[in-house]
Amino acid sequence: MLRGSRTTSHTTDHHRCPKLVNEMPLSVAVPALPSFRKQHLLVEFSRLRYAQLDGVFLSITPGDPSLWLGVIFVRKGPYAPAVLRFQISFPPTYPALPPLVTFSTDVFHPLLTPLTTYTYTTGSTDTDTVSATDEERLPPGGFSLRHGFPHWFGRSRKMSAPNSRDASGSALASPASTTPVPSDLNASSGTPNVPQPTQEVSIVRILEYIRSTFSEESILDSLPLEAAANPGAFHAWRAHRAPIVQAQQPTSPSPEPSTSEKSEGSSTLGRNRRPGEWNWEGVWEERVRKAVKASLSEPVLYGTSAGEDIIRFREADEEMQEKMKWHLETAAAAAAAAES
Numbered sequence: 001m002l003r004g005s006r007t008t009s010h011t012t013d014h015h016r017c018p019k020l021v022n023e024m025p026l027s028v029a030v031p032a033l034p035s036f037r038k039q040h041l042l043v044e045f046s047r048l049r050y051a052q053l054d055g056v057f058l059s060i061t062p063g064d065p066s067l068w069l070g071v072i073f074v075r076k077g078p079y080a081p082a083v084l085r086f087q088i089s090f091p092p093t094y095p096a097l098p099p100l101v102t103f104s105t106d107v108f109h110p111l112l113t114p115l116t117t118y119t120y121t122t123g124s125t126d127t128d129t130v131s132a133t134d135e136e137r138l139p140p141g142g143f144s145l146r147h148g149f150p151h152w153f154g155r156s157r158k159m160s161a162p163n164s165r166d167a168s169g170s171a172l173a174s175p176a177s178t179t180p181v182p183s184d185l186n187a188s189s190g191t192p193n194v195p196q197p198t199q200e201v202s203i204v205r206i207l208e209y210i211r212s213t214f215s216e217e218s219i220l221d222s223l224p225l226e227a228a229a230n231p232g233a234f235h236a237w238r239a240h241r242a243p244i245v246q247a248q249q250p251t252s253p254s255p256e257p258s259t260s261e262k263s264e265g266s267s268t269l270g271r272n273r274r275p276g277e278w279n280w281e282g283v284w285e286e287r288v289r290k291a292v293k294a295s296l297s298e299p300v301l302y303g304t305s306a307g308e309d310i311i312r313f314r315e316a317d318e319e320m321q322e323k324m325k326w327h328l329e330t331a332a333a334a335a336a337a338a339e340s
Contacts, residue, residue: 034092037066037092037094038065038066040094041065041066041090041094042060042065044202044203045058045060045065045068045203047202047203047204048203048204048207051204051207053204053207053208053211054075055072055073055074055075055211056070056071056072056073056207056211057070057071057072057073057311058070058207059310059311061310062310065090066089066090066091066092067087067088067089067090068087068088068090069085069086069087069310069311070085070086070087070088070207070311071083071084071085071086071311072084072086072210072211072214074211074214074215075215076215077214077215077216077217078214078215078217078220078288079107079109079214079215079288079292080215080292081292081296082105082107082214082291082292082295082296083105083295083296083300083301084103084105084107084214084295085103085104085105085311086101086102086103086104086105086143086210087101087102087104088100088101088203088206089102095200095201097152098145098149098152098153098201099203099206100139100142101142101143101145101206101210102139102140102141102142102143103141103143104141105291105295105300106141106291106294107288107291107295108230108233108236108284108287108288108291109213109214109229109230109233110220110223110228110229110230110233110234110237111143111144111147111213111223111227111228111229111230112141112142112143112144112229112230112233113138113139113140113141113142113144113229113230114140114141114230115140115141116140138229142229143210143229144227144228144229145206145209146226146227147222147223147224147227148206148209148213149201149206149209152201217241220237220241221241221245232283233284233287235280236280236283236284236287237284238280239280239281239283239284240280240283240284240285301313302314302315
């Protein structure tokens with residue numbers, strides 16, 4: 001297993017360290033993948049050995065280099081100290097098309113679709129009706145890459161891009177077909193973005209971006225609604241950050257609302273309000289607190305809820321932690337000596 005940091009220590013509420021263990025899955029359905037694509041993914045995976053990805057651990061599925069499984073230990077920021085499981089599925093046309101990143105840990109996050117339902121479309125607005133039959137959607141737990149890598153997406157690619165089931169950000173689906181085609185809006189302007197097929201993005205950059213969305217407030221502050229995979233989490237985060245953002249901005253006298261604006265505001269009580277008009281105060285704090293606590297619970301870390309994941313945890317006391325650290329440092333020193 002390759003990893004972005006040297007040690008696996010991570011303190012939970014129970015003051016025990018989860019030990020990462022590689023275990024083979026019972027069975028894996030290996031999709032048809034050209035040999036040169038397999039080699040490309042293996043090279044990408046080998047580069048992770050030298051990447052500075054503190055808190056990110058990855059393992060490749062034996063026999064299927066197109067499916068990677070990982071864990072993120074959130075060391076700082078608004079989602080610390082959560083432990084998040086995810087997987088990356090690469091389409092046969094990667095890197096021309098983006099990989100599909102899905103989280104099995106249920107987290108209230110603007111870029112993550114809830115695990116219970118489809119809620120996100122590439123044309124999502126406050127007034128849109130979202131359902132499982134929408135033309136463009138992410139699967140439950142899907143992570144939207146649209147904001148971080150807009151060049152991968154564009155509605156103009158619908159007619160020309162090859163089909164792929166593995167596209168984090170959007171999918172084209174109908175009752176007769178579940179083969180998605182990535183599409184997107186420009187994250188900053190909200191207008192269709194012209195794709196740049198020649199621009200290649202390394203998996204290291206993708207992992208750095210994913211990690212930053214859980215640890216850097218500034219990344220979440222910069223998200224537009226059009227890029228949100230969970231509009232509710234987007235509005236809740238904005239409400240949570242509003243006092244801080246307003247304090248950082250220069251103050252200016254606000255104009256008195258007109259009579260028509262006052263009457264319009266009072267009339268909202270008599271009609272259905274848009275999500276942006278709801279009272280989101282305290283929602284983000286409560287939902288994230290519960291999600292972080294659940295990700296650190298014993299059933300999730302050590303119990304059967306981990307399923308048949310390749311990366312699993314075992315409880316470790318301080319003595320075992322020191323032994324693990326010594327073995328890792330010894331292995332790292334031996335590898336460095338062999339390369340020199």
